Amino acid sequence: MPQELDPGTSLFFNLSIDGESLGRFNECEGLSSQVEIEQRQEGGNNGFVWQLPTRVSFSTIRLTRPLTPETAKVAKWISSIQTGITRPTAQIRALRADGSEVARWGLIDVLPVSWQGPTFNPANPAVATEILEITHHGFTD
Template sequence: MPKDLDPGSTIYFTLSIDGESLGRFNGCEGLASEVETEQRQEGGNNAFVWQLPSRVTFSTIRLTRPLTPDTSKVAAWISSLATGITRPTAQIAALRADGSTVASWGLIDVLPVRWQGPSLDPASPAVATEVLEITHHGFTDAGAA
């Protein structure tokens, strides 16, 4: 397998809101959806029970990174909610160390639901990190690379 396609290489993520980059993140979790089903029994059919789709739910996405100058972009986006909530589209891209795209996901109606800044404690030598959690109303193929 060529080195540039090595699945074990380091991956990082970028987040863009309506085309505006909020920077790079080194962790991304929660890219998931679940289809809820309802069971229906059919009279005279004892072989199985129908599993009918009823609703699709999407989990909250959690992005993490060390503190960077791009933190101010996240703060500006969250602060903009005070003047009215708009739910933009977003794109998350997974990139290799050389910058080539592994995969990308388009998100519909994105909203930041939580931001956690770093703990700035001089007694703790840990890396200052931030966590951004966003919610959305579904995936779109607009994120396809």
């Protein structure tokens, strides 16, 4: 009988932009969407109110990791928007420690929103981390 893999084990997240990996992140938050609903009352119908979808919005995605050499790839991508905005596709893959994939999200029209580098304070030593925040126009395969 094949052994089932536990989806609750430690995960990390790989971010790639147009097929080029920007590395692995320890945290990923903000994979969500919201459908705005417009209510319409129909004359003569007292049983319910129509709930009609209008617009879908997507939250920004925040990825966090310890500082790595791949930080240079993130900086290069962010700097590239100074010469003209292109909105590439992206993919976030949730991976187990053995590299097997748990889930995958394709993102359309990705744009970096912010990057936060580490804080260096000798009085409070901690792991140097970076935070990348991205926005997008929706999910794809």
